[in-house]
Amino acid sequence: MDSAYLRLIIVIAVYLVLGFYGFQAVKTVIKNPWIHTVYRVLFFGTPAALAYFIYSREPGDSFSGMPAISAGVFMAFLVLITILALFMLIEDIYRVVAWMMNHIVGVDDEDQSYMPSRRQFISGLAIATGTVPFAGLLYGMYKGKHNxxxxxxxxxxxxxxxxxxxxxxxxxxxxxxxxxxxxxxxxxxxxxxxxxxxxxxxxxxxxxxxxxxxxxxxxxxxxxxxxxxxxxxxxxxxxxxxxxxxxxxxxxxxxxxxxxxxxxxxxxxxxxxxxxxxxxxxxxxxxxxxxxxxxxxxxxxxxxxxxxxxxxxxxxxxxxxxxxxxxxxxxxxxxxxxxxxxxxxxxxxxxxxxxxxxxxxxxxxxxxxxxxxxxxxxxxxxxxxxxxxxxxxxxxxxxxxxxxxxxxxxxxxxxxxx
CATH class of the missing domain: 3.60.21.10 (Metallo-dependent phosphatases)
Incomplete structure (x- = not known):
């Protein structure tokens, strides 16, 4: 397989993992289906728009205009889902390690294996943290560039x-x-x-x-x-x-x-x-x-x-x-x-x-x-x-x-x- 295609497949795979994993935080905290729909539109729409505008450019054109705008929105969303996924990953690692330690020492953790209240808190913290750079990057495109x-x-x-x-x-x-x-x-x-x-x-x-x-x-x-x-x-x-x-x-x-x-x-x-x-x-x-x-x-x-x-x-x-x-x-x-x-x-x-x-x-x-x-x-x-x-x-x-x-x-x- 050509190395360029292999790199592309790896990038797509990482993006899918980040997006789906990050979505767990959104589902945990926000039950509104409209918000879920917005997330899905951003998840599929931003890379699709970026790909379209990149490949519709004239050969040699500088990276500006709509290609740059689509890249900016994609970057903002990528930062958001990366932060969400990172928080959820850390929380899952903590749960796995805690389960293993309890299992080794013989502690009965049957009632605490999921800990929904803690997952709710971590998900909320992830969303609050990720929203700051996401909103900041979008603001920078809308207002900041002419401030x-x-x-x-x-x-x-x-x-x-x-x-x-x-x-x-x-x-x-x-x-x-x-x-x-x-x-x-x-x-x-x-x-x-x-x-x-x-x-x-x-x-x-x-x-x-x-x-x-x-x-x-x-x-x-x-x-x-x-x-x-x-x-x-x-x-x-x-x-x-x-x-x-x-x-x-x-x-x-x-x-x-x-x-x-x-x-x-x-x-x-x-x-x-x-x-x-x-x-x-x-x-x-x-x-x-x-x-x-x-x-x-x-x-x-x-x-x-x-x-x-x-x-x-x-x-x-x-x-x-x-x-x-x-x-x-x-x-x-x-x-x-x-x-x-x-x-x-x-x-x-x-x-x-x-x-x-x-x-x-x-x-x-x-x-x-x-x-x-x-x-x-x-x-x-x-x-x-x-x-x-x-x-x-x-x-x-x-x-x-x-x-x-x-x-x-x-x-x-x-x-x-x-």
Whole structure:
């Protein structure tokens, strides 16, 4: 038997066992047949919908839209039944071990072999525990993915030109327009775009991943994104997804891949963005200036490394105040901190904060922190700062739980100034 089919059979078998075993908890606590029917519909319907949308995709299409939504619902249900099955398994193991121990020592357990009251309690606890992540994942798909948060930071520098004291940079990142469905997401995305404008930044920067794979993903959103405005303009860089590296047909057709990238850059310019491709621009006020430096994607862990700091900062001196746009935060530790030029503030994205985690006053956690040391928010090392934006959009799982989409507002301050 082909190994792929064998793996599929194993996955189906595990899913069936989890589903049927988990159903025992539902039957024990809930006697309503309508709830049983809902469970069965989810049990059979979610994998069927996922299979349908996966196999009806066009070859090479990114995993977004309805395939991603069906995968999200399936994942939420899978988490639920796994928790239910785990609780029931532990309870059954306990009963078997207790029966064996009683049998060995000769205790008469005839009246306690089933213990329905304990099974009722364990089943109820399983349902209560499993419902939390199940509801959370569904909420993340319905509301969380557009729960835009404005995060304001103030960063102080000794050598900031005095004219830029109080200067406000608004940063967004990781739009991933191909993940949005205009029919359901437009109003909420428009709210987010309007919220960016309401911050009244002096400058707007976008730090990469405008699309998932193809330039045409952003076409129907171009008019909306073109409404982003700031007095000193808006600038963009490329992220790893913008090159089309993950789109199957482009792997076989480098000409089409390059054309796709040029189309994306053209579209960004049409929207009013100035793409920085290993180059810099000067932002000027009252005879003073700072350099806005933008590099192409550079990342560790197998991501493309097209960024060139030397080229981007050519002609600048170490005395020049610099704000660097670099999509992948791993670039900061690998090259930026040790570069001969000082880049005072780096603005990155890429991590999405994993779109899942916990951020409360005493706890900030996400699985992505085990991959990226700098994964969300402001970090400092010496006189160097980096802000890792949590992203404006989403990819893969079509939602966010605990790590909400972000609009960063960074105010530059001259240290010692009132």
């Amino acid at each position: 835009y948060q404005v995060r304001k930071y103030q960063v102080e520098f000794d050598d900031l030109p005095a004219s830029f004291d109080g200067y406000r940079i608004v940063q967004i990142s990781d739009i991933h327009a191909g993940s949005w469905l205009k029919s359901t997401d437009y109003k909420r995305v428009k709210y987010g775009v309007d919220l960016v404008n309401k911050q009244e930044g002096d400058l707007i920067v976008f730090t990469g991943d405008m699309v998932n794979d193809r330039a045409d993903e952003v076409y129907e959103w171009s008019h909306l994104l073109s409404t982003l405005t700031a007095p000193d303009g808006k600038y963009s860089i490329l992220g790893n997804h913008d090159y089309g590296d993950y789109y199957g047909p482009f792997r076989e057709d480098p000409v089409a891949k390059d054309k796709n990238l040029q189309n994306l850059l053209t579209e960004q310019r049409n929207m009013g963005f100035d793409p920085l491709l290993n180059e810099h621009r000067f932002i000027r006020r009252n005879g003073e200036e700072f350099a806005l430096v933008g590099v192409e994607n550079w990342g560790t862990g197998g991501f493309s490394q097209k960024g060139d700091l030397d080229k981007a900062s050519e002609g600048l001196t170490n005395d020049s105040f610099k704000v660097l746009l670099s999509h992948d935060p791993s670039h900061w530790r690998e090259q930026v901190l040790t570069h001969t030029q000082q880049f005072h503030l780096t603005l990155s994205g890429h991590t999405h904060g994993f779109q899942f985690g916990i951020e409360i006053p005493q706890l900030k956690w996400s699985p992505v922190q085990y991959r990226y040391k700098e994964w969300a928010g402001i970090y400092q090392q010496g006189k160097h700062f980096i802000n890792v934006n949590r992203g404006f959009g989403f990819l893969g799982y079509p939602g966010r739980v605990g790590i909400w989409p972000e609009i960063s507002v960074i105010t530059l301050k001259k240290k010692g100034e009132a």
